[in-house]
Amino acid sequence: MFNVKFADIGEGIHEGVVFKMHAIEGDKIEESEVLFSVETDKVTADITSPVSGEILKVNAKEGDEIFVGDTIIVIEDGSSEILSNMQMDGEETPSNTPMKAEGVEAESEKEEGGASVVGEIEVSSELIKSSDESHCEILNASTKKILATPVARKLAKDLGVDIQKLKGSGPAGRIMKADIHAASKEMSEVAKIEKTKEPVRKASIVKSNEEVIRIPMSMIRKAISENMVKSKFTIPHTVVMDEVDVTDLVAFRDGAKEMLLEEGHKLTYLSLIIKGVTIALKKHEILNSSLDEEKQEIVIKKFVNIGIAVDAPQGLMVPVIKRTDHLSVLEIAFAIKDLSSRAQEKKLKLDEIKGSTFTVTNYGAFGASFGVPIINHPDAAVLGIGLIVKKPVVVADEIVIRHMLPLSMSFDHRIVDGADAGRFMQTLKKLLMNTNLLLLN
Amino acid sequence: MLVLNLIEAITDALDVEMGLDDSIVVFGEDVGFEGGVFRATKGLQKKYGEKRCFDTVLAEASIIGSGIGMAINGLKPVVELQFSGFMFPGYNQIVTHAARMRNRSRGAYTVPMVIRMPYGAGVRALEHHSESLEVLFAHIAGLKVVIPSTPYDAKGLMIAAIRDPDPVIFLEPKRIYRAFKQEVPEDDYVIPIGKAKILKEGNDLTVVSWGAMVRDVQNAIAIIEKEGFSIEHIDLRTISPIDRETIIESVKKTGRFVVVHEAAQSFGPGAELITIVNEGAFLYLEAPPTRIASPDIIVPLPKGEHHYLVNKNTIKDELEKVLKY
Numbered sequence: 001m002f003n004v005k006f007a008d009i010g011e012g013i014h015e016g017v018v019f020k021m022h023a024i025e026g027d028k029i030e031e032s033e034v035l036f037s038v039e040t041d042k043v044t045a046d047i048t049s050p051v052s053g054e055i056l057k058v059n060a061k062e063g064d065e066i067f068v069g070d071t072i073i074v075i076e077d078g079s080s081e082i083l084s085n086m087q088m089d090g091e092e093t094p095s096n097t098p099m100k101a102e103g104v105e106a107e108s109e110k111e112e113g114g115a116s117v118v119g120e121i122e123v124s125s126e127l128i129k130s131s132d133e134s135h136c137e138i139l140n141a142s143t144k145k146i147l148a149t150p151v152a153r154k155l156a157k158d159l160g161v162d163i164q165k166l167k168g169s170g171p172a173g174r175i176m177k178a179d180i181h182a183a184s185k186e187m188s189e190v191a192k193i194e195k196t197k198e199p200v201r202k203a204s205i206v207k208s209n210e211e212v213i214r215i216p217m218s219m220i221r222k223a224i225s226e227n228m229v230k231s232k233f234t235i236p237h238t239v240v241m242d243e244v245d246v247t248d249l250v251a252f253r254d255g256a257k258e259m260l261l262e263e264g265h266k267l268t269y270l271s272l273i274i275k276g277v278t279i280a281l282k283k284h285e286i287l288n289s290s291l292d293e294e295k296q297e298i299v300i301k302k303f304v305n306i307g308i309a310v311d312a313p314q315g316l317m318v319p320v321i322k323r324t325d326h327l328s329v330l331e332i333a334f335a336i337k338d339l340s341s342r343a344q345e346k347k348l349k350l351d352e353i354k355g356s357t358f359t360v361t362n363y364g365a366f367g368a369s370f371g372v373p374i375i376n377h378p379d380a381a382v383l384g385i386g387l388i389v390k391k392p393v394v395v396a397d398e399i400v401i402r403h404m405l406p407l408s409m410s411f412d413h414r415i416v417d418g419a420d421a422g423r424f425m426q427t428l429k430k431l432l433m434n435t436n437l438l439l440l441n
Numbered sequence: 442m443l444v445l446n447l448i449e450a451i452t453d454a455l456d457v458e459m460g461l462d463d464s465i466v467v468f469g470e471d472v473g474f475e476g477g478v479f480r481a482t483k484g485l486q487k488k489y490g491e492k493r494c495f496d497t498v499l500a501e502a503s504i505i506g507s508g509i510g511m512a513i514n515g516l517k518p519v520v521e522l523q524f525s526g527f528m529f530p531g532y533n534q535i536v537t538h539a540a541r542m543r544n545r546s547r548g549a550y551t552v553p554m555v556i557r558m559p560y561g562a563g564v565r566a567l568e569h570h571s572e573s574l575e576v577l578f579a580h581i582a583g584l585k586v587v588i589p590s591t592p593y594d595a596k597g598l599m600i601a602a603i604r605d606p607d608p609v610i611f612l613e614p615k616r617i618y619r620a621f622k623q624e625v626p627e628d629d630y631v632i633p634i635g636k637a638k639i640l641k642e643g644n645d646l647t648v649v650s651w652g653a654m655v656r657d658v659q660n661a662i663a664i665i666e667k668e669g670f671s672i673e674h675i676d677l678r679t680i681s682p683i684d685r686e687t688i689i690e691s692v693k694k695t696g697r698f699v700v701v702h703e704a705a706q707s708f709g710p711g712a713e714l715i716t717i718v719n720e721g722a723f724l725y726l727e728a729p730p731t732r733i734a735s736p737d738i739i740v741p742l743p744k745g746e747h748h749y750l751v752n753k754n755t756i757k758d759e760l761e762k763v764l765k766y
Contacts, residue, residue: 119566119615121479126621127444131593133632145696147724174724 002051003084004035004073006066016040018064023073027055035073038066050085053077082120147174159184220315231377234293238413239372240421243404244429246388250403252435260330270308270362271333272438273385273405276431278304278324279441281358284424288357290378291415298415307356307376308336310343311365317343318376320356329439360385369406380416381424384408405432445625448618450592451481451557454599455519457629459489465603466511467494469504469521469557478523479559479618501531505556509539512554517603525560525612526569532577539608540583551606555599559615560588561653561703562735563750565743572740573652573704578610579681579713585609585634586680590655592623594678597632605634612680614652621656637684639691643671646697646764649688649714651677654701654751661756670764680710688714689721696727697763701756706734728766733759 006016019037023029034046057074060066071084146164148156152175156163161183168175217225246269253267260267281288281304289300304325307318319339324332342348359376364387373384386406393402407428411421431438445453459465467482467489473496476483486494497504501522508518522528528535535556542552562571578586587602587609589595595613602609640655641662650658655676662672673691677683692698698718700711711732718730733751741749 119564119570121564121615121618121620123619124621128591128621128623130624131591133638145693145725149724150726150729153727 001056001079001082002053002075002077003071003082004047004050004075005085006038006047006068006070006072007085015065015067018060018062018066018072019044021058021060021062023055023058025055025058029053029055029075036060047072049073049075051075051077051083081122084120147172149174152177152180156180161187218314224315227377228374231375235375235377236413237372237375237410238416238418238421239408239410240418240425241370241406241408242425242429243391243406244432245393245402246405246432247403248435249405249432249438250388265330266333266337267329268333268336269388269405270336270360270385271329273383273432274306274308274321274324274332274336274360275329275441276428276438277306277358277360277383279431279438280424280427282325283427284420286416286420287381287411287424289380289415290357291380291412301357303357305355305357307359307379308339309359309361309373310340312343312346314346317348317353318356318359319343319348319352320354322355359383364388364406370408373408373410375410375412379412381409381411381421384410442624443627444622445592445596446619446622447589447592447595447613448479448481450595450623450625451599451613452483452485453625454596454603454629455482455485456488457596458600458603459485459493461629462517462603463493464515465493465517465519467519467521468497468508470497470499470523472496472521477521479615481521481557481613501527501529502534505531505534505539508554508556509534509542509552512539512552512608513542513550517553517555519555519557519603522556522558524566524570525558525574526572528556528558528574531556535578535584535608535610536581540581543607544583552608553603553606554608555602555605555611556608557611557613559618560612561614561616562740562746563616563653565746567742568739571746573702573735575612575680575704576708576710576713578612579710583607584681586612587634587678588612588614588652588680589678590614590617590652590676592621592625594632594638594676596625597630598634598678600629601631601634604631609634612652616653617656632678635679635682635684637678637687638676639673639687640676641672641674643673643695645671645695646699646760647673647675647688647691647695648699648701648760649675649677650701651680652703654703657751657753658701658756660753661760664753664757665760665764668761670760672760677714683713683717685717685721688717692718692722692730693725696725697766698722698726698730699733699760699763700731701733701751703735703750705737706732707737709734728763731759731763 016038019039021036023035029035029049029052031050031052032048035049037044037046053075055073056076059070060072066072147168148163153163155177159180161180163175163180166175166179166183167173169179170176249272253269253272257267285300288304289298292299303323305320305322306324307320310317310319321327321332321335321339327335339348339352356376356379358379359382361373361382362385363371364385367387369386371384373382375382384407386408388403388405390401391404392399393404395402407425409421409425431441443453455467459467467485469477471478472482473486473491473494476485482494504520504522508520511518522531539552539554542550561573564571575586575588578584585605585607587598589598599611602611648658648662658674662674666672673695675687675691698715700714702710704710709732711734715730715732733756735749735751740746
């Protein structure tokens with residue numbers, strides 16, 4: 001707000017008469033535009049606006065007698081304070097006008113509003129928050145600060161050492177420059193070892209010659225190695241082994257094989273076993289889970305994605321058949337064929353080797369019976385499938401020849417107990433022994 | 442509860458204490474009949490008579506000197522100087538006598554006197570009316586220096602100053618004399634001299650201010666806390682003796698320190714506060730202790746005054762630099 005006052009426009013002018021009033025309340029005015037003309041006993045002068053803004057109030061009309069110091073026009077110029085082109089004491093300003101409106105005795109307030117021989121004091125009835133000696137907005141104290149000199153803090157910053165994580169050796173646990181240098185040295189040594197790991201191995205006792213060939217690990221080999229170490233060292237593996245009488249299944253597959261071949265389908269045991277595994281997993285969900293080590297929570301998955309171990313030229317690959325709980329045996333068979341052939345050609349996409357909830361490995365293809373497979377981290381279990389062979393078994397006190405399928409399952413004993421694994425195996429066995437049950441599910 | 446602005450709270454404090462203690466006398470230029478240049482003593486002469494509230498000649502040395510004499514002889518004078526910029530003729534009396542009487546007399550005499558003076562810029566005044574001279578008093582041994590920032594504190598500190606057995610320089614931030622009101626208890630109460638107040642707790646930065654700057658700092662903090670920072674704001678309230686403990690403990694917690702004052706930067710109160718922080722919380726600092734102050738120039742006349750004082754935006758910018766150091 002700006003108060004345009006009638007200032008002394010010449011030497012010793014005290015009063016004048018409004019000759020012409022140009023300002024109209026509500027109008028916009030630009031700086032330097034003429035507000036009004038005044039006639040004094042010495043001159044006639046145009047009074048221009050010192051600011052731009054909106055004219056709020058015009059206190060004089062043409063012919064009025066005005067005195068030096070009178071507020072003639074009030075302009076809203078957007079400023080938060082009340083400004084004026086001259087200062088006077090004991091004057092009425094818009095700042096003390098509202099106090100009159102509140103019914104306070106006009107005379108004394110007028111006096112007090114500008115109560116000083118000089119200057120302008122902000123006047124407001126704004127009520128601020130009450131106060132007392134105990135009052136304070138309480139906020140919980142934050143973490144304890146570490147002790148360190150600014151030079152130590154700078155050193156830590158320059159060397160990339162997180163000073164908050166250091167333990168100080170100085171007085172009262174102060175972090176000394178030596179502590180930071182030590183931490184920095186340690187960091188660089190760790191980095192050096194990591195950097196030189198491979199050369200160290202290469203430079204070990206035996207060098208390549210005719211008797212020993214040294215082959216650097218491929219990326220895939222390294223990944224397999226890391227995954228195996230991670231799985232074997234974090235998951236306490238427990239193995240359960242069993243044999244299943246799959247004579248029925250063999251008969252069924254032999255019967256269906258020819259028929260399906262004509263339509264271009266290849267029915268494999270693996271697809272039938274995966275079907276059985278899927279049904280059993282839906283029944284025993286704990287085998288279809290994983291452990292969230294960080295949050296210490298068991299994550300049970302409501303979908304089944306089966307990883308299949310594939311022997312590819314570059315090394316073990318585990319492509320994943322997604323949502324086997326929504327696939328038929330033939331669809332599973334097709335997926336196995338598709339994924340394993342593309343694994344051979346290194347044409348798998350990244351998302352096709354991720355996201356398994358359970359893994360199946362078919363070492364029976366190489367004639368083996370039992371094994372101790374390593375769990376595909378973070379799955380809860382892996383099923384090893386051996387070679388189906390005819391064996392003499394006792395059925396109803398008679399020795400008969402049956403087709404026997406050896407199964408080995410490793411499971412994560414942190415989340416799966418032996419009894420859970422046993423029940424799962426029982427369900428799986430029942431399904432594989434009764435083909436109708438397997439196919440009707 | 443009364444609802445008073447800062448100057449009304451001072452009047453109320455004087456009134457309450459004069460009612461309780463007959464030895465209190467109030468005087469200064471225009472203090473009696475007019476009630477003082479800012480009306481701080483309004484109504485007191487009418488209520489307590491011309492012997493307890495009266496006008497003096499226009500002579501600061503005489504006002505303070507006669508006050509010292511009265512104080513030594515059993516009265517409790519509360520004298521007013523119209524502006525702190527006018528105190529220089531009386532400064533000799535303050536430094537060479539008021540501050541030293543207890544020491545000089547080996548404790549036989551004290552000077553229980555309050556010297557009130559409005560101070561500070563931002564009111565578009567003339568020369569000698571806008572200075573912030575707190576260090577000129579705080580540097581002198583034997584003086585206490587008090588600056589309130591709210592009506593509640595003004596009354597409590599004024600009563601404490603009157604009851605103090607030694608001379609207290611009571612600096613009043615005239616810019617906020619009438620800028621806001623606050624609830625103030627009707628009875629007498631004391632806010633201890635030498636105790637700062639934590640207005641708001643926070644974890645990232647400690648800001649110390651006093652007087653009229655408190656409100657500007659509060660406004661700056663309101664802006665910067667929207668960016669997610671947590672600021673601890675301390676109203677110093679007493680410039681001398683400084684409440685070292687409150688400041689040091691706060692900086693130990695936050696690791697950052699800024700002082701905002703209206704006085705000129707060089708050799709100002711901020712320098713002393715930063716030294717206290719360095720002495721007491723050096724090992725906790727994560728950014729340089731910083732002062733936000735007025736430039737080392739004579740306070741400009743009204744036309745240029747807005748260039749002189751820091752405001753919430755300039756304060757906010759400086760706080761941000763320290764927070765992001």
